Amino acid sequence: xxxxxxxxxxxxxxxxTGETEWLEGGLxxxxxxxxVGSINLAFLxxxxxxxxxxxxxxxxxxxxxxxxALVDPVxxxxxxxxxxxxxxxxxxxxxxxxxxxxxAACESQYAVTRRAAEDGIVAFARAxxxxxxxxxxxxxxxxxxxxxASPTTIAAVAVMPVxxxxxxxxxxxxxxxxxxxxxxxxxxxxxxYASRPDERSLNLLRQLGLQIEGAESARHQSxxxxxxxxxx
Numbered sequence: 001x002x003x004x005x006x007x008x009x010x011x012x013x014x015x016x017t018g019e020t021e022w023l024e025g026g027l028x029x030x031x032x033x034x035x036v037g038s039i040n041l042a043f044l045x046x047x048x049x050x051x052x053x054x055x056x057x058x059x060x061x062x063x064x065x066x067x068x069a070l071v072d073p074v075x076x077x078x079x080x081x082x083x084x085x086x087x088x089x090x091x092x093x094x095x096x097x098x099x100x101x102x103x104a105a106c107e108s109q110y111a112v113t114r115r116a117a118e119d120g121i122v123a124f125a126r127a128x129x130x131x132x133x134x135x136x137x138x139x140x141x142x143x144x145x146x147x148x149a150s151p152t153t154i155a156a157v158a159v160m161p162v163x164x165x166x167x168x169x170x171x172x173x174x175x176x177x178x179x180x181x182x183x184x185x186x187x188x189x190x191x192x193y194a195s196r197p198d199e200r201s202l203n204l205l206r207q208l209g210l211q212i213e214g215a216e217s218a219r220h221q222s223x224x225x226x227x228x229x230x231x232x
Contacts, residue, residue: 027142040080043088061181069194089179095152105168126169
């Protein structure tokens with residue numbers, strides 16, 4: 001890939017196309033879509049840089065073939081403009097990860113806690129956290145769709161002070177992975193779009209991600225209900 005330069009209950013079945021379109025349209029405004037597009041493009045740029053240096057393994061779950069196929073300079077930005085969800089993950093669905101990480105970042109008043117992470121990944125993590133922080137405050141319902149974030153994660157991020165974002169970015173940077181990393185079908189469709197970036201392949205990829213997220217959201221809600229029933 002050439003680096004983009006224009007910076008830039010019982011389980012429910014997966015939602016249908018109509019359901020996912022209604023969900024997306026009801027939650028995402030223009031500013032949110034632009035923020036999602038920008039952070040996704042930053043992610044693809046980061047992936048391209050790592051791939052060129054033979055270090056794409058630093059983003060687990062991201063197939064090198066998919067990034068290698070994305071050679072059209074227009075395809076990446078066009079994809080990012082149309083996706084209503086991010087292509088990466090920092091364990092957003094795991095509130096038990098985010099809550100103590102935020103607490104630790106808040107306690108480290110005078111020093112950044114550094115972990116083994118590339119400066120480029122840390123910089124990307126900082127940008128991602130800023131987007132999550134803004135969205136968790138302005139449109140918390142959209143944060144679930146865009147990032148796959150759990151209610152616990154959203155609540156913790158929404159109340160954290162902006163001053164801890166840099167320290168938090170250093171802490172969570174090693175957790176970066178590709179979103180939908182266990183869903184081979186998603187990344188095969190991504191590769192299909194990258195190889196032939198037409199309207200049909202773009203729409204298929206967009207809908208597939210929405211359906212996977214809808215199914216995962218329903219599964220998490222079912223698990224939470226089961227947990228609360230078991231402790232009641």
